[in-house]
Amino acid sequence: MAVSAAAAKEQAGLGALDRLLAATDAEMQRVNALILSRADSHVEMVPELARYLIEAGGKRLRPMLTVAAALLFDHPSGAQTNYAAAVEFMHNATLLHDDVVDESDMRRGKPAARMVWGNQASVLVGDFLLGQAFLMMVETGKLDALGVLAKAATIIAEGEVFQLSKAGDLLATPADYDQVIRAKTATLFQAAAEVGAMAGGADETGRAALRDYGMELGLAFQLVDDVLDYRGESGAMGKNTGDDLREGKMTLPVILALNDANPAEREIITASLGKPDAPDTALAQIVAIMNRHNALGRTVDEAHEHVRRAREALAPVADSAMKVILSDIAEFYVSRAY
């Protein structure tokens, strides 16, 4: 019996994830121990809230990327443990602040931290995690990697503000969307891969290769996330289907659908865009419109294009088992879209 191309790709992606998990396991145990110990504080509410989020079962894709990038090169220095934990702290700080900004109810399949401890504590514990991230970087004694993460922190914040300024903007373009996801999402993947390469002793060529790889991987990741927000058959993200629509987020599926919609379809979309109480029936109608214009399919295609570029970016790196894993793992990110 013929296996569909999509199923084959999904299988390859999952296989790559297993290989990545195995290849980084020993290092990730150190990273996870560091993450837990550095989420501690004598102020009780800090570790309670931080661990609630951190232990909620995120896949640790970003720190795993840092570790894998370090192991890809010949001279891993050990700094990748701190770098990887710092990357995960930056990511979690961003999640805490995002959930306040987006007024999200759910995160990783559980009530968002702000629903349990409030917006106030979520903002402040996010700040704590950001401070700890920089402190862990300082402790490695390496200023250049710290510069990569500090720069990433500013770009991520700019990207979030830009996204906010475009919320509900019917004139938002695919280029605006590209600018948003490069900044708010792909920059951290890029930084995670780059500091990993630095910890691994990569030369400038290797560092640039991992920087490009991380960026393309991050773009593919966000594109798929934005498809899942409308497809919603997946519990993988632990968020609510339709959140983006109700928050007025101008993601590629809605931009493409609006571009191609007839006036009646356009009215259906705009009536629910940015409306927190838009009903599920309206959402279903909008998904039908998206499918009519292949907006979700074209977004997945775009993700595939970035996967292709991610693989291509690795070309200058010497061949190794880890290189094959990193090349294959890009498929895993897109396989979530099926």
Added chain:
Amino acid sequence: MAVSAAAAKEQAGLGALDRLLAATDAEMQRVNALILSRADSHVEMVPELARYLIEAGGKRLRPMLTVAAALLFDHPSGAQTNYAAAVEFMHNATLLHDDVVDESDMRRGKPAARMVWGNQASVLVGDFLLGQAFLMMVETGKLDALGVLAKAATIIAEGEVFQLSKAGDLLATPADYDQVIRAKTATLFQAAAEVGAMAGGADETGRAALRDYGMELGLAFQLVDDVLDYRGESGAMGKNTGDDLREGKMTLPVILALNDANPAEREIITASLGKPDAPDTALAQIVAIMNRHNALGRTVDEAHEHVRRAREALAPVADSAMKVILSDIAEFYVSRAY
């Protein structure tokens, strides 16, 4: 005609401020230019919001402290410009997040940024400023000073969370209050003075002296702020009188008053504590109760004690005109309480 002791101290404090402004003027022009340029971004809302806050007329006490500490020593390296701007960015990031956490309406005599651009943008631009602060530190190439600020960032956030956990807690003690203000306020003054000393080429003794000086100065500053929140004849802070009471903040005046209050007085205080809509008439009653038990006076006394310790901390530093200014400037912080 005899001049009162309080008036004489106020005069000395204001005189010291003029001398500090003059002595740091050339350096502060560089700092201010850097602050403005680094608040810039291609994302329009970022500089709009950041400049609205930064240009609202804060006195730049913290960066001025960094510059003055650098000039106190023999070998200012120039790094104090970046350090001072980074300190001011950290401070403004904290203000943006605090106003969201406290739901404040006013800041520096104007509507708080969150009232103009919303909570969302305030959280995100705060994150941007924090990232820029670390980036400016990275650019100096000095890892040790960066470590001081990164550590300060985590302690400040912990202090804010601890304060939040004590909000409205009638069992809060003066020791709890001391822990809160050491962390949330005095730590940044301490870090500002310490990194200044580092930029000035101070040895370990000089660095420790400035660290202690900054801590004591910061404690005096916050004690006076917390008195002003009840005295309220001053527009200096640009916040609303009684905010602390209505937010349920357990500051020293309210802790001391609750300790000494009779049951009827206690009831009057607790009826308004943490009640956003507590009327001004209730506030006036509570201030009268505080005065009856000298709670505000004792808080000012405590501030004076920290001023004394701040001056004492400077003892190991070689005599100079700047040392006299820093010793005298401590009076300025307390003079605001009259």
